[in-house]
Amino acid sequence: MIDTDLYRAWLILLRTPGLGPAGLRERLDAAAGDVQAAWRTLREQAPSLSEAARDWLTRPNEARLGADLAWLSKPGHRLLCCTDEDFPPMLDTIAQPPAALFVAGKAELLLHPQVAIVGARAASLSGRTHARAFAQALGRAGFTITSGMADGIDGAAHEAALDAGLPTVAVIGTGPDRVYPRKHHRLAHRIATQGVLVSEFPPGTAARADHFPRRNRLLSGLSLGTLVVEAGLPSGSLITARLAAEQGREVFALPGSIHNPLARGCHQLIRDGARLVETAGEIVETLAPAAVALGRELASRLDDPVVPELVTPTDAAGQIVLDALGHGPMALDELADCTAQAVASLTTTLLLLELDGKVEALPGNRYQRLPG
Numbered sequence: 218m219i220d221t222d223l224y225r226a227w228l229i230l231l232r233t234p235g236l237g238p239a240g241l242r243e244r245l246d247a248a249a250g251d252v253q254a255a256w257r258t259l260r261e262q263a264p265s266l267s268e269a270a271r272d273w274l275t276r277p278n279e280a281r282l283g284a285d286l287a288w289l290s291k292p293g294h295r296l297l298c299c300t301d302e303d304f305p306p307m308l309d310t311i312a313q314p315p316a317a318l319f320v321a322g323k324a325e326l327l328l329h330p331q332v333a334i335v336g337a338r339a340a341s342l343s344g345r346t347h348a349r350a351f352a353q354a355l356g357r358a359g360f361t362i363t364s365g366m367a368d369g370i371d372g373a374a375h376e377a378a379l380d381a382g383l384p385t386v387a388v389i390g391t392g393p394d395r396v397y398p399r400k401h402h403r404l405a406h407r408i409a410t411q412g413v414l415v416s417e418f419p420p421g422t423a424a425r426a427d428h429f430p431r432r433n434r435l436l437s438g439l440s441l442g443t444l445v446v447e448a449g450l451p452s453g454s455l456i457t458a459r460l461a462a463e464q465g466r467e468v469f470a471l472p473g474s475i476h477n478p479l480a481r482g483c484h485q486l487i488r489d490g491a492r493l494v495e496t497a498g499e500i501v502e503t504l505a506p507a508a509v510a511l512g513r514e515l516a517s518r519l520d521d522p523v524v525p526e527l528v529t530p531t532d533a534a535g536q537i538v539l540d541a542l543g544h545g546p547m548a549l550d551e552l553a554d555c556t557a558q559a560v561a562s563l564t565t566t567l568l569l570l571e572l573d574g575k576v577e578a579l580p581g582n583r584y585q586r587l588p589g
Contacts, residue, residue: 219289224296226256228285229277231317231419233259234269238417241316242299250300281421288319288394288420293409295320303328306514311438311464315417318435319393322413326384328515329361330508331439332500333461335454336370336446337479344370344447344479347471349377350568351444354497356383360504363388363440365432366401366408370446370454375404377565378412385412386439390432392422415439433457434464441504441511442467444494448482455482458491467503469494496573534558534566539575542586549582 230241230252241255248254263271289296297304297318305327308314320327332355334348352362352374362378364371366387378385387408391397393416396405408414417435418428433456437443443461445468448454458468468491473480487493494500534556541547541555549567553560567584570576577585 219286221286223252224286224289225282226253227296227298227317228282228419229274230256230259232277232281233273235267236270238316239313242314245300245316252298252300285420293322294393295324297324297327302519305439306518307331307440307511308435308438311434313434314438315435317417319416319419320413321393322409322411323384324413326361326386326413327415327439328519329384330359330441330504330511331363331386332360332504333363333436333440333443333457334370334374334446335364335436335443335448335457337448337452337454337482338367338369338371339479340369340373340447341477341479345373346565346568348373348446349565351446351497351500352377352385353381353383353565354569355500356381356385358497358501360441360501360508361386361412363436365389365429365436365457366397366404366414368398368400372401372404374446375408375412379404379407382411387412387414388432388436388439389414389416390418390428391424392416392418392420394420395423397424429453430456434460437461437466438464440466441507442469442500444469444471444500445483445486445491446471447473447477447479448486449479450481450485452482455486458486462490467492467507469500469503471495497569498573535570535575538563538566538570539586542576542584544586546579546583546585549584552584 230236244255244259260274263274288294297320299316334352336344348370356362356378361384362374363386364374366389375385375387385408393414396402437457437460443458443466445454445458461468468486470483470486470491470493472493473483537556541552553563567576571578575587577587579585
C-alpha cells in the first residue's frame with residue numbers, strides 16, 4: 218500500500234513546469250528532505266513562478282495524478298526518491314542528478330555494480346554477437362548489465378543477460394508505461410520481470426528526441442564503466458561515452474576493421490583516451506576496485522545491502538567446451554552434441570573463449586583449443 222499523500226506531493230513537484238530535478242532537489246534541501254513541506258512552500262511562492270507552474274500548482278490535473286498513482290500501486294512498481302536510503306549513490310555524484318526514478322522490477326539491482334553496454338542501433342551481426350558475449354561474461358563475473366533498450370547492441374546485451382538467467386537494467390527515455398521501440402514489448406516485459414526498467418519520466422511520457430541524451434546521463438551514471446561495442450560517427454553511444462568520462466567513469470571500446478564504418482566511433486574513443494579492450498577479463502580487472510568501494514559504501518549506508526561478489530570471469534559452460542575440444546579440431550554441430558548445449562548459446566561461449574585466447578576458429582565452422 219503506497220502513501221498516497223506523500224507520493225501525490227512528489228508527483229506534483231515532478232510534474233511542475235520549469236522546476237526540473239535541480240530545482241526540486243534545491244527545494245527539498247531547503248525543507249530538510251520533507252517533500253510535503255517543499256510543496257507547501259512552492260505553492261506559497263506561486264505568484265513568482267511562471268504561469269504554467271502557477272496553474273499546475275493551484276489546479277493540478279487530478280486525472281493525470283490519479284493515473285500516476287494507479288501505476289505506482291501495481292506490484293513491482295515504485296517511485297524511488299532521492300531522499301530514500303536505497304537511492305543509487307552512483308547517481309548522487311553526477312551532474313544534474315535526478316530527483317526521483319520510476320522503477321518497474323527489482324529496484325535493488327540499481328545498487329549492484331553495473332557495466333553499461335551500448336552501441337549502434339543498426340549493428341552488424343558481429344557487433345551483436347560481441348555484445349552478447351561480453352554481456353554474459355561480465356554478468357557471470359558479478360556485474361549487472363545496463364543499457365538503453367534500443368535496437369541493435371542495447372537489445373542484444375539485454376537479451377544475452379536474460380537468456381543466461383542474469384539480471385539487467387534498462388534505462389529508458391519514455392515513461393515507465395511506454396515501450397520504445399514498440400518491437401521491444403516482449404523484451405521490456407522480460408526485463409521488468411527478471412531485471413528492472415528505470416525512467417526519469419512520469420507515466421504517459423512519449424518518446425522524444427531530447428529525452429534520450431537526458432536518459433544517457435543516467436545510463437552512464439549508474440554504471441562503473443561503459444563499453445561501446447560498435448558506433449558510427451556521429452552516434453548517441455558517443456554521447457553516453459562522453460558523459461561517462463565527464464562523470465569520472467571508465468570508458469571501454471572494442472576495436473574493429475578500418476573498413477567498417479561502425480568501428481569509427483570506437484576508434485575515435487580510443488584516440489580520445491578510452492581503454493581498448495579485447496576480453497571481458499580486462500574490464501573486470503579495471504572495475505573491480507571501484508566495485509569493492511561501492512560495496513563498502515552501501516554496507517555503511519544500508520542494513521542488508523544485496524550486492525553480489527565479483528568473481529573471475531571463468532565460465533562453467535566454457536570449461537565444458539574446452540574439455541570437449543581436447544586437442545583436435547571439432548565441428549560446431551559435433552561440439553553441440555558432445556556438450557549438450559544449444560548451438561546459439563554454444564556460439565556465444567565459443568566467441569568468448571576466442572576473445573580470451575583459448576579457442577581458435579577454423580574454416581568450415583570448426584574450432585580448436587589453443588595451448589595454455
